[in-house]
Amino acid sequence: MPNFIDAERCEDVLILRLNRPDSLNALNTAMRDELWQYLMLLRDDFSIKSAVLYGGGDKAFSAGADITEFGTAPSIIDARAARENRDLWDLMQSLDTPLIAALQGYSFGAGLEMALYCDLRVAEHNALFALPEVKLGYIPSAGGTQTLPRHIGASDSSMMITSGNSINAEKAYQIGLIQYLTDHSQYLQFAIDLALEISQMNPKIVRAIKRSVRSSEMEISEGLAYEARVRLSLSR
Amino acid sequence: MSINISYEDHIAIISLELVEDCFDLDSLGELIQHSSTVSMDVEDIYVVIIHSLNSSFAIGWSPEILDKTSDDQVAIGAAFKAIAEIKQPTIAVMSGSVLSAGLELSLSCDIRIASRNSLFAFPETKMGYVPLAGATQRLPRAIGRSNALRMLLTGEEIDADEALRIGLVSELVDDEQLNLRSREIAEIIASRGPIATRFAKEAILRGSEVGLSEGLQTELDLTVILQSTEDRAEGVAAFMEKRDPVFKNR
Numbered sequence: 282m283p284n285f286i287d288a289e290r291c292e293d294v295l296i297l298r299l300n301r302p303d304s305l306n307a308l309n310t311a312m313r314d315e316l317w318q319y320l321m322l323l324r325d326d327f328s329i330k331s332a333v334l335y336g337g338g339d340k341a342f343s344a345g346a347d348i349t350e351f352g353t354a355p356s357i358i359d360a361r362a363a364r365e366n367r368d369l370w371d372l373m374q375s376l377d378t379p380l381i382a383a384l385q386g387y388s389f390g391a392g393l394e395m396a397l398y399c400d401l402r403v404a405e406h407n408a409l410f411a412l413p414e415v416k417l418g419y420i421p422s423a424g425g426t427q428t429l430p431r432h433i434g435a436s437d438s439s440m441m442i443t444s445g446n447s448i449n450a451e452k453a454y455q456i457g458l459i460q461y462l463t464d465h466s467q468y469l470q471f472a473i474d475l476a477l478e479i480s481q482m483n484p485k486i487v488r489a490i491k492r493s494v495r496s497s498e499m500e501i502s503e504g505l506a507y508e509a510r511v512r513l514s515l516s517r
Numbered sequence: 518m519s520i521n522i523s524y525e526d527h528i529a530i531i532s533l534e535l536v537e538d539c540f541d542l543d544s545l546g547e548l549i550q551h552s553s554t555v556s557m558d559v560e561d562i563y564v565v566i567i568h569s570l571n572s573s574f575a576i577g578w579s580p581e582i583l584d585k586t587s588d589d590q591v592a593i594g595a596a597f598k599a600i601a602e603i604k605q606p607t608i609a610v611m612s613g614s615v616l617s618a619g620l621e622l623s624l625s626c627d628i629r630i631a632s633r634n635s636l637f638a639f640p641e642t643k644m645g646y647v648p649l650a651g652a653t654q655r656l657p658r659a660i661g662r663s664n665a666l667r668m669l670l671t672g673e674e675i676d677a678d679e680a681l682r683i684g685l686v687s688e689l690v691d692d693e694q695l696n697l698r699s700r701e702i703a704e705i706i707a708s709r710g711p712i713a714t715r716f717a718k719e720a721i722l723r724g725s726e727v728g729l730s731e732g733l734q735t736e737l738d739l740t741v742i743l744q745s746t747e748d749r750a751e752g753v754a755a756f757m758e759k760r761d762p763v764f765k766n767r
Binding site for chain 1: 564606627628629658659660661682683684685686687688702705706709710712713714716717718720721724725728729730732733735736737739740741743744746748749750751752753755756757762764
C-alpha cells in the first residue's frame with residue numbers, strides 16, 4: 282500500500298505532505314482515510330503544537346477530488362450518511378491545533394476547500410486557485426460555498442464560485458484569500474517557520490484563541506460569553 | 518419604460534435608463550416586474566446583467582420618493598429585495614456615479630464589476646437621512662463592518678481603485694470595454710451547469726445567514742440533490758472525455 286500522505290515531525294510541528302504528485306495530489310478515498318488518521322492525531326496528541334499541509338511534487342497543492350472515483354461512488358444516500366458519520370471536513374474545521382496550508386501551483390476544487398479549513402495560507406507566486414465545480418454541473422461539496430465567503434468578500438466569492446474561473450496568486454493575496462506570498466523556492470520553508478514560531482507559544486493560549494475565534498459563528502452575545510468562559514478557564 | 522429587459526441566448530439584460538439617473542415609483546415597479554419575469558424563467562435564463570444605458574449607473578431617488586412619508590418609504594426596499602431574490606446569478610455592471618440607491622441596487626446583486634471611472638458613495642448622512650433600501654444590511658455583509666461604517670458615516674466618495682481594494686467590486690475595466698467584459702463574464706457563467714450555478718448562489722446566500730455547521734449542511738443537501746441531475750452526469754462525462762459539456766438544465 283502506498284502512502285498517500287507522508288508525515289514528518291520537525292520539533293513540535295507535524296508536516297503533512299499530500300503524496301500523489303503524478304495525479305496532482307488529487308484527493309481519493311484512501312488519501313482521505315489517511316488524512317482522517319492524521320487529523321485525529323492532531324486532535325489528540327497535544328505534543329504537536331502546530332502543523333503544515335502541503336502538496337508533494339512541484340506542480341500542485343491539490344487539483345481537487347479524484348474524478349476517476351466519481352463513477353464508483355456509493356449511492357448518494359450512502360454517501361450522505363458516510364459524510365455525516367465520519368466528517369473529515371468537520372474534524373478539520375474543529376481542530377484546536379493551528380494548521381497552515383503551504384500552497385504551490387494548483388489549489389482547485391476540494392484542494393482549495395481543504396486549504397480554506399486551514400488557519401493560514403502561504404502561497405508561491407505561480408499559485409492558482411479555483412472552485413471549478415460548476416463547470417462539471419455541480420457545486421463545491423467540501424464546504425467551499427460556506428468557507429470561501431467567510432474568508433473573502435461577497436462579490437469575489439460569488440464570482441469564483443459561479444464562474445468556476447481561477448484567480449492567480451496576486452489576486453488571491455489582494456482579496457485576502459492567502460495571507461503570505463513568497464517565491465516558489467521559499468514558500469514551504471516560510472510555512473514551516475511560521476508553524477515553528479506558533480509552536481513556541483503557550484499552546485493553551487493558542488488553542489483558546491482558535492476555539493474563541495471559531496465561536497464568532499455564534500451570535501455576538503453568545504460568542505463573547507464563550508470567549509469569557511475560555512479566558513476564565515485559563516486563569517484557573 | 519425607464520427599465521427594459523432584453524435577452525441574448527441564456528442571458529437576461531436589465532437596462533436602466535433612469536430620468537436624471539434616479540429611481541422613481543414607476544421604475545421600481547418595473548424592477549419588480551423584471552425580477553419576477555427572470556425568477557420564473559429558470560428554464561431559459563441562466564444569468565442576469567444589470568447595467569445602465571446612461572453614463573452613470575444610478576445616483577439616488579426621485580423627489581417624489583424622497584417626499585413620501587416614512588411609512589410609504591418602507592415599501593421602497595421591495596424592488597431591491599426582489600432583485601436580491603432572483604434565483605440566477607446576477608451581475609451589476611457599473612460606471613460613472615454609483616450613489617445611494619444605485620449602490621444599493623448593486624448590493625442586491627451577486628457580482629459587481631465597474632469601469633475605472635466609477636465613483637461610489639452613500640451621501641445620505643450628509644443630507645440628514647439614512648439609506649432607504651438595504652444599505653445598512655447589505656453593505657456590511659459585502660465588505661465588512663468597518664469599511665461599511667466608514668462609507669455610511671462619512672458619506673465620502675471612493676474611487677474605483679479603492680472600491681476594488683475593499684472588495685466592493687471584483688474587477689475594474691476600461692469604460693469602453695465594460696459591455697464586452699460583462700458579456701464575457703455572463704457567457705462564462707451561462708456556459709456552466711445552470712442548476713449548479715443557481716444552487717451555488719442558494720448555498721452562498723442561505724449559508725451567509727446561519728452558522729457554519731448549518732451552512733455546511735445546506736451545501737451537503739444541495740450537493741446530494743445535484744448528484745441526481747443529468748447535467749452533473751454530463752459534466753463529469755465531458756471532463757473524462759476531454760470535451761466541452763452540453764448542459765440541458767435538467
